[in-house]
Amino acid sequence: DIKMTQSPSSMYASLGERVTITCKASQDIKTYLSWYQQKPWKSPKTLIYYATSLADGVPSRFSGSGSGQDYSLTISSLESDDTATYYCLQHGESPYTFGGGTKLEIK
Amino acid sequence: QVQLQQSGAELARPGALVKMSCKASGYTFTSYTMHWVKQRPGQGLEWVGYINPSSGYTHYNQNFKDKATLTADKSSSTAYMQLSSLTSEDSAVYYCARRSVVPMDYWGQGTSVTVSS
Numbered sequence: 001d002i003k004m005t006q007s008p009s010s011m012y013a014s015l016g017e018r019v020t021i022t023c024k025a026s027q028d029i030k031t032y033l034s035w036y037q038q039k040p041w042k043s044p045k046t047l048i049y050y051a052t053s054l055a056d057g058v059p060s061r062f063s064g065s066g067s068g069q070d071y072s073l074t075i076s077s078l079e080s081d082d083t084a085t086y087y088c089l090q091h092g093e094s095p096y097t098f099g100g101g102t103k104l105e106i107k
Numbered sequence: 108q109v110q111l112q113q114s115g116a117e118l119a120r121p122g123a124l125v126k127m128s129c130k131a132s133g134y135t136f137t138s139y140t141m142h143w144v145k146q147r148p149g150q151g152l153e154w155v156g157y158i159n160p161s162s163g164y165t166h167y168n169q170n171f172k173d174k175a176t177l178t179a180d181k182s183s184s185t186a187y188m189q190l191s192s193l194t195s196e197d198s199a200v201y202y203c204a205r206r207s208v209v210p211m212d213y214w215g216q217g218t219s220v221t222v223s224s
Contacts, residue, residue, distance in 0.1 A: 034210050036152075043202055043214035044144075044152065055209060087152055091210045095168035096142075096154040 002026050006099030012107040019075040021102045023088035028068050032092030035073045037084045109133040111215035118221050126189040127218040129203030136184035137161035140206045143188050147199045193222045
């Protein structure tokens, strides 16, 4: 199985700050990488797919980058509504595997 | 608008089975695969597998091969997941999620399963 190592596992950031979360795959996943946001007691919401494509309705302050084994999600200017846990998912090879999650809180 | 409406919370005894549903609306049910994801309390996400509602083809994460059974009813646009031989390890929230070009673009609200004697 492909292991997705996500970092950091938790973080605090200030409003307006630029935030970056990373995921490293145990092998090349050829941009088959998505990012999800999950708020407490809610279902995950798709933010980014195929590493860089913004899902419908997602604010442009979210962006994704990466290739090969290394991927990142960036929030260009943190807003209070961004408090959530973020997960990466590789869907290039079965079984699909998620990163361990990053809990993002406002400082 | 696309909606996935999941069935209500389940309380089951160890060793029992549960069957949960995911009713799709707002799109052509047979045109998209349906995936299932497990989330244990306070934990991360784990992919269970998926079903192609058009053909009935299923593909499982090997970790769930003897645990989960995925089915779909085209007439009611409903996907189902049955979990068997329940243990405390199966206590979790289970989500259904549609896959389009976007992997898992729409998600259900989740079904909570609690296994307790």
